[in-house]
Amino acid sequence: MSSMSEDPGRRSRGTGRGRGTGSPTGGAGEDRDAVLQAVSSAVLAVTRHLSVREVLQVIVRSAQRLLDARYAALGVPDEEGAFAEFVAEGISDEEWEAIGPMPRQHGMLGAMLREGAPVRLPDIRRDPRFDSWPRAHPVLKDFLGVPIRDGDRVLGIIFLSDKRIPGGFTEADQRLLTVFAAHAAIALTNARLYERSRELALVEERTRMARELHDAVTQKLFSLRLTAQAAASLVTRDPGRALGELERVERLAGEALAELRAVIVELRPAELDRHGLAETLRKQVRLLDRLHPASFTFEEHPVCVPDPATEVAVLRVAQEALHNASRHAEAGTVAVRLGCEEGRVFLEVRDDGTGFDVAAAAGRGLGIASMGDRAQALGGSVSVTSEPGRGTLVRMEVPV
Template identity: 90%
Template sequence: MDGERDDVLHAVSSAVLAVTRHLSVREVLQVIVRSAQRLLDARYAALGVPDDEGAFAEFVAEGISEQEWEAIGPAPRQHGLLGAMLREGVPVRLPDIRRDPRFDSWPRAHPVLKDFLGVPIRDGDRVLGIVFLSNKRTPGGFTEADQRLLTMFAAHAAIALTNARLYERSRELALVEERTRMARELHDAVTQKLFSLRLTAQAAASLVTRDPGRALGELERVERLAGEALAELRAVIVELRPAELDRHGLAETLRKHVRLLDRLHPASFSFEEGEVCALGPETEAAVLRIAQEALHNASRHAAAEAVAVRLGCEEGRLVMEVHDDGTGFDTAAVSGHGLGIASMGDRAQALGGSVRVVSEPGRGTLVRLEVPTG
């Protein structure tokens, strides 16, 4: 039993550390699922968090590729065996899930599951979600000892998930306070500029016929005030952190953006996520902006058939790559401001990182971002 307890504590430590590293709730769910999959050597693992409308607010899985998920379709609803587990809140261990009377059919592209082990993740009497494993790689299926192990793991996972939610809510409250402060600053600074701009324009209009020289001076002041107001607006916009990042984290936000581009453009857009990387809120926002700039270039200028995005960690550094098979260009012939290269470089440099653009005519383009995670 001591050995089992040590295995559980080792597996759950990564989920707990994920919370302390300020990852989103969804990323904590992914860490929990991966830990459970490794702990009991299962081919498939999943975790579902129910909503109040008969579906799942969050559903993450391991062992299924992005392409397979696309073919399977929407996340399951709270019916069949999963619904029964949510209602009853007790562990379920089966030699063959397909023979259970509560089993419902799968979508055509769904992998075939056989042996099954699922346990609730509970906070007191409340079921926060269910974690389940299928197709144990070791012959013989899941054992009673496996069930004890996963139940113990789920108890620790409940703490990690609850803490992640509390942290995310506190971060959202802080974000609301920060946006309220920025709105006040925007109102005070930009409104004053725009008011001055309007008065100056009116003065210029009244002087055009009787004093063209003074009117020209007032128009120059209009131009200056407009530039200052624009600078104020840009400063505020740069500071705003996209709301999607607070709800889903960097990886899922970028995945959804790539999926949207895949639907909107004739080129094929794909997303690959490696090891989960812990980043601060400002770094996440900057990385997302750089990725969006690179994807904008690929979708508008590359004439590519395929665009691939990769996100992961390598030796303590976040690495994000956007690669397309399009027309490419001569990097030596493009100025630093071309294709937003300077903007991407400035954002990366502010984070202590770098952006490298590799391209040749006819050979596509690679944008590689590296940012320290510490």
């Protein structure tokens, strides 16, 4: 069997300290409502995230708690016989270091990837598909593994070992994990689509940037260079003409600077040109509302007509605030408001999530500084109001 270890650069380590909350299938007289509630809580925990890495980690953590297992792991295969991702819970940092790198797809995990069927065993060591473990690997006994499938394609394998309640994993456990894996497949697919859409948007913007720089600025700089060379060759034999050429150099340099600024303004998402700021924001909020368990809403007040640079800045701040809310806030509702007050465009992104200490979060990658820089460049401001347990409000104001 493939071990719970992996390549150190790609694996995610569990704390090795948390216990499960109790198996919902541990007793013969189990209450059906309790089982459904446990599955619902686990599914909501998974679908709350849009980052693929976070989704994988939460799938493993939720499955471990759902079935009260000591160990849980999830492997996502690559095209080269190894694992593109491998995350686990129940292994300490010291154990990870001792286990070493992840073997390639072989043993029990390799068999499950090939066969695409659940496996439930009282003792994995007695199964002929079992291979071996690294020396420092924990000894596993009872085993339950289920494929995470998208149609006929196996996205990954989730497996649990060493159930804390005596007796090992039951048929009811297997059914429960299979249901959970089906929901996890949807969450994983959505997260991949979301990340892919962000990547495509970046590629589109970079392609447009290269085209605009080539068409608008490169030719002007080439003319400027030729003119400067001509001026240099005339300095000694015809100073009057050289002065004229230098004046032309100055004019071309000014035109190039103006065109470069125009290109920067025009480097904006194509959606802004097609739909405008309000409708672009409405579409993005609607997409998040479909993909995320929280409720995302958009409210538009009378909106003045901002210039192109302001539209880009407001959209980027909104995207950053929404990204933070969807990944970190654990919110039930996220509300976006866009409007105009007293000659200023305003944007608000408010959530009812966990909140945070704004001062302590400075410089920790939440994008607060970059949001403020965008607004200040246009003579505006961004304020972030939050406290632990009281949600977060991001408000941007920019003069029209």
